[in-house]
Amino acid sequence: MPLYDFHCRVCGHEFEALARAQDPPVACPSCSGHDLDRLPSGFAVSTAEKTAAAARDSRKRQRLANKDKLIAEEEYRKQHEGH
Numbered sequence: 347m348p349l350y351d352f353h354c355r356v357c358g359h360e361f362e363a364l365a366r367a368q369d370p371p372v373a374c375p376s377c378s379g380h381d382l383d384r385l386p387s388g389f390a391v392s393t394a395e396k397t398a399a400a401a402r403d404s405r406k407r408q409r410l411a412n413k414d415k416l417i418a419e420e421e422y423r424k425q426h427e428g429h
């Protein structure tokens with residue numbers, strides 16, 4: 347069954363819906379609007395987005411890890427300078 351991603355031009359809501367020829371026109375579940383953009387293949391889009399998001403997360407985690415390390419070193423220095 348064809349599952350498509352839709353973007354509602356009325357309220358900006360994005361959703362997935364089955365769009366079969368015999369079905370009534372797809373309406374936005376958020377505002378019931380029919381002014382919809384059908385987005386290209388949800389699978390390809392979401393995979394690319396997931397890859398990009400994973401790369402961003404990985405960089406973010408690395409920055410956080412570096413920051414934790416700096417804080418730990420700072421704490422270590424403080425403890426040893428204080429005595």
Ligand SMILES: [Zn+2]
Nearest residue numbers: 354357374377
């Ligand atoms: Zn809408």
